[in-house]
Amino acid sequence: MTANALPPVVDADTWQHELDALRAREKAATRELDAIAAQRRRLPMVRMPDYTLEGADGPVRLADVFGDRRQLIVYNHMWSEGKEWQCSGCTGFTSQFTRLEFLQAYDARFVIVTQGPIDEALAYKRRVGNRMDWYSTANSPFGTDTGAPPGGGYAVNVFLRDGDAVYRTWHTDGRGTEQLSHSFPLIDLLPYGRQEEWQDSPEGWPQSPTFSGWSTSKEIAALYGTDAPEA
Template sequence: MTSADTARAALPPVVDYETWRRELDELRVREKAATRELDAIAAQRRRLPMVKLPEYTLVGKDGPVRLADVFEGRSQLIVYNHMWFPDSEWQCPGCTGLTSQFTRLDFLEPYDARFVIVTQGPIDDALAYREKVGNRMEWYSTADSDFGADMDAPPRGGFAVNVFLRDGDDVYRTWHTNGRGTEQLSHTFPLIDLLPWGRQEKWQDVPDGWPQDDTYSRWFSAQDVAAHYGPHGA
């Protein structure tokens, strides 16, 4: 049986409207409970203590810049620590794909916040990569700073999300996540998870016969991102 045949066979049972509505209502109870739990998690996050940071100097498109000045006058800062491998033409597809989503960030301004990328790559290389893949975020380099390593994103290490609060020239680290914790920043997985076949990855709990492939097999590669969103993209 071909993959196309498998996909055609992978259909939910067909029922009458009343049965569909009853099962949807049962699911809605769990969905609403999850929403309330996320609200409770966010409330706990707002009550986290914070840690004061030493002064760091990063490098942006205009040269060296203090971490406190990366806020550009705002009080809150989200940083995506983008993986970087110096010998690679194409960087992490997950980082490249996730951050390609953020083309309009002005909505953060009323919240006194900013969202930027920090990477271990030298700034000229980082900006060239940004252009190649069509990224629209502001990039900074921590290649000559301990900032990335101190924020759990060391050279040749993983990705991370960190959040900071500024009080004058003092900067505090308030929150950190990595791994699947970064999914909450994305709109891609929430959309895909609404689909009857979901992410179609082998680790997921699905009905018998549902199409499933290796994890990451359907993700855009960095080359795909560049082809779609880069300067020569569609």
């Protein structure tokens, strides 16, 4: 960061004028997101096979992962066989979701699935202090069929249950997951933003390699996991 890495200082009227111009774009983006959500609600769906996953209490049918809910959001957590610390992006992203009870009012659940064996997955969940419910797809083609094969990336999928029939209604991966996060929207409000090299920032703004500001899985575990100090 240079000594001159500061926004220009202006009078209050000029600042308000610039903010109003930005606000017009922000409101337009909000209306576009509303329109995208409306289109999402009109997507067709595809029926899924009767998958069996592994949960904390043993094998469980995909239809039963819903519990008594009709809607299900699934985060496909990346998994690298034999690694003590799994994907830091997945670990950090899912560490945000500590209070999911509000989904009950919307007839929905949000869970994690991963290609790791269930015992290893649950041990990792405890190690990093994750609060979500985890399931393993190690013995099921579910991960491959939903965009997250063994050795592959992460994904978000949404499902709707009608009786015992389960339908896939939506999918995203990559930066499509950002809309589910609260961390990036908060960081993007800051004058210096994410401070990553790919971002369009004024000359002299602090910038570092992409991902360099992200917490590692080990750091997340030190904050929230089984060995973290008590609050």
